[in-house]
Amino acid sequence: MAKVFSREATGLTREFGFLDAFLLNMAVVNVAGGLAYDILQLFFFPGASLPLVFLLGGIPAFGIFLVYTSLSIIFPRTGGDYVYISRIVHPTAGMANAWLNILGFFLFTLTGFNAWYVVYTGLPSLLTSLAVSTGDMGYARIASFIQTNITFDFALSTIVLIIGACIVMFGLKVFKWAFRLIFVYYFLSAALLAALLLVTNHTMFINAIGKDTYSNVISSASQMGVYRFSLTETLLAAVPLGFLTFTGFQSSVYIGSEVKNVKRNQTLALGVSMLLTWVYLVVLAYAASNIFSNSFLQAASYLWATNPSAMPFSATPFITFLLSIIYRNPAIAFLLNSVPVVGGFLLIPSTILASSRILFALSFDRILPEWVSHVNERLRSPVYSVILMMVIAEIWVVVLYFFGYISTWLSLSLATPPGLVDHRYCSHSASFLKTKIKHAGSAKMAPCQATRSSCNGLGRRDPTRGYDCLARIYVFANHKLPIPWPSDLLSNRGECGNHRSFIGALLRCSPLQKKAGLRPVPGLP
Structure with missing residues (x-):
C-alpha cells in the first residue's frame, strides 16, 4: 500500500512558547499600523464611525477565536486551515483553501504588498515627518526621490523581502530572537502613539496646522459632502475595515507542530492578541476622532485618494504624521512615523512563515513534491518552501510596481470569492467542535x-x-x-x-x- 505521508515525522521541532506565538499573531495584525491605515480608508465609507466599526468588527473576531482555538487543540498540526478543512470537509476543499490563503491572503495581500508598501509609502512618510519636525528639507528631497524612482524602489523592496525571508529560513530560533528585538521597538512606538492620542486634544491640533489649513482641507473635499454619521456606512465598513483589521491574530495555528503546550499557549496567544487588538483599536479610534474630528479625517482620506496635490503637505496623512506635526519633536516624529515601516516589515517574515507551513503541509500530505517539505537538519527549517514563498511574493512586488496598484488588486479580487466558500463552510461546521x-x-x-x-x-x-x-x-x-x-x-x-x-x-x-x-x-x- 502506498504511504499516506511523505515520512513518519515532520522534522519540525516545538520551539514556540506563548510569547513567541503571541508576537507572531500581533505581527500579522499590525495593530498600530492597521489603525493608521484604516483611517485613510474612510473615503470609501462616508459617515462611518470608526470606533463603532472596530467595536462591531471584534464580534466575528471573537467567533474566529473560538473556532481556531478549538481546531488548533484538536489538530495540533502545522498547516492551519488546510489541515482543518482537508480533514473535516474534504482534501479538495482543503487544497483550494490552502492556495487561497497562500496566494490571496498571505503572499499577495500581506507579504508582497508590504514589501512594496514599506518602501513606497512608509519611508517617504517617515522622511517627510522628519523634514517637518527638524526643518531640514534634505529629508523631503530623499522622500521625493523614493517616490519618483520606481526602479530604485523595486530593488529596495526586493532587498526587504529577502531579509524577511532569511529571518524565517534560518530557523525558529533566529525568528524568535529577531522578533523579540524588533517588537521592543514596535511596542514602544505603539505605546507612544496610544499615549499621545490619549493626551492630545482638538485645540492643540488646530493650533498646530492653523484654522485656515484645517478649513481648506474640509472645503476642498466638499464634493464628498459634510460628515454626518451614517449607521448604514458604519455597518458596511464593519467587515472590510473592522473585522479584517483583526485578521491574522490566529496566525500561530499555522505552526501548530512547532508550539509547545498547544492547549495553553495557543489559547492564550489567540485570546490575548484578539482582546488587546480590540481594546487598542476601539479606544484609540475614538481618541483620534476627537482630536482631528471626523470631518477632517474623512476629508483628508478623500483628498489623499482623489487629489493629493490639494493637501497642505506631501506626506500620506497618517494619524502618526498628524501627531508629529503637533509636537514637532524629531524623536517623537521618528518613533511615530516608523510604525508603518516597522509594522509593515514585521508582516513579511510572519506571513512567509505561515504560508510556507501551509506549503509544507501540502507536501507532507504528498500533494506537492516531497522536496518542498524537506527540513534542513541544522536549521530545522523547510528551506525550500520558504524560498518558494519568497519567489512567489516577489512576483507580486513586480506586478505592484510595474503593472499598477488598482489593476493588480482587481485581478486578485476576481479570484478570491470562489475560494472563500470552502473556508466559510469549514468555519461554520467547525464551530460546533468540542475540544x-x-x-x-x-x-x-x-x-x-x-x-x-x-x-x-x-x-x-x-x-x-x-x-x-x-x-x-x-x-x-x-x-x-x-x-x-x-x-x-x-x-x-x-x-x-x-x-x-x-x-x-x-x-x-x-x-x-x-x-x-x-x-x-x-x-x-
Whole structure:
C-alpha cells in the first residue's frame, strides 16, 4: 500500500512558547499600523464611525477565536486551515483553501504588498515627518526621490523581502530572537502613539496646522459632502475595515507542530492578541476622532485618494504624521512615523512563515513534491518552501510596481470569492467542535457536535457529495501520525484502526439516504 505521508515525522521541532506565538499573531495584525491605515480608508465609507466599526468588527473576531482555538487543540498540526478543512470537509476543499490563503491572503495581500508598501509609502512618510519636525528639507528631497524612482524602489523592496525571508529560513530560533528585538521597538512606538492620542486634544491640533489649513482641507473635499454619521456606512465598513483589521491574530495555528503546550499557549496567544487588538483599536479610534474630528479625517482620506496635490503637505496623512506635526519633536516624529515601516516589515517574515507551513503541509500530505517539505537538519527549517514563498511574493512586488496598484488588486479580487466558500463552510461546521479529548486505546478521539451540510446535486450515492446529511463527525487522531483521509469517508472503506488514523462520520440516515444504500459507520458509539 502506498504511504499516506511523505515520512513518519515532520522534522519540525516545538520551539514556540506563548510569547513567541503571541508576537507572531500581533505581527500579522499590525495593530498600530492597521489603525493608521484604516483611517485613510474612510473615503470609501462616508459617515462611518470608526470606533463603532472596530467595536462591531471584534464580534466575528471573537467567533474566529473560538473556532481556531478549538481546531488548533484538536489538530495540533502545522498547516492551519488546510489541515482543518482537508480533514473535516474534504482534501479538495482543503487544497483550494490552502492556495487561497497562500496566494490571496498571505503572499499577495500581506507579504508582497508590504514589501512594496514599506518602501513606497512608509519611508517617504517617515522622511517627510522628519523634514517637518527638524526643518531640514534634505529629508523631503530623499522622500521625493523614493517616490519618483520606481526602479530604485523595486530593488529596495526586493532587498526587504529577502531579509524577511532569511529571518524565517534560518530557523525558529533566529525568528524568535529577531522578533523579540524588533517588537521592543514596535511596542514602544505603539505605546507612544496610544499615549499621545490619549493626551492630545482638538485645540492643540488646530493650533498646530492653523484654522485656515484645517478649513481648506474640509472645503476642498466638499464634493464628498459634510460628515454626518451614517449607521448604514458604519455597518458596511464593519467587515472590510473592522473585522479584517483583526485578521491574522490566529496566525500561530499555522505552526501548530512547532508550539509547545498547544492547549495553553495557543489559547492564550489567540485570546490575548484578539482582546488587546480590540481594546487598542476601539479606544484609540475614538481618541483620534476627537482630536482631528471626523470631518477632517474623512476629508483628508478623500483628498489623499482623489487629489493629493490639494493637501497642505506631501506626506500620506497618517494619524502618526498628524501627531508629529503637533509636537514637532524629531524623536517623537521618528518613533511615530516608523510604525508603518516597522509594522509593515514585521508582516513579511510572519506571513512567509505561515504560508510556507501551509506549503509544507501540502507536501507532507504528498500533494506537492516531497522536496518542498524537506527540513534542513541544522536549521530545522523547510528551506525550500520558504524560498518558494519568497519567489512567489516577489512576483507580486513586480506586478505592484510595474503593472499598477488598482489593476493588480482587481485581478486578485476576481479570484478570491470562489475560494472563500470552502473556508466559510469549514468555519461554520467547525464551530460546533468540542475540544475535550477522550482516549480510546492508543488513539485519541475528539467528537464534534452535529453539523448540517447541504451539497445537493453533486453526486448520487456518496452522501458527502450528493445528499443532505445530519452528521456527528468523529475525528480520530493517532499518537504517531497526523490524520489522513480514507478512500471513502462514509462507507468505511480504506485503511483505519490502530496506527491507521481516519475521520469517520456517524449519520442519522434520512429515508433518501437509506434508499441509496447508506448505513451508519459500524463500530462507532
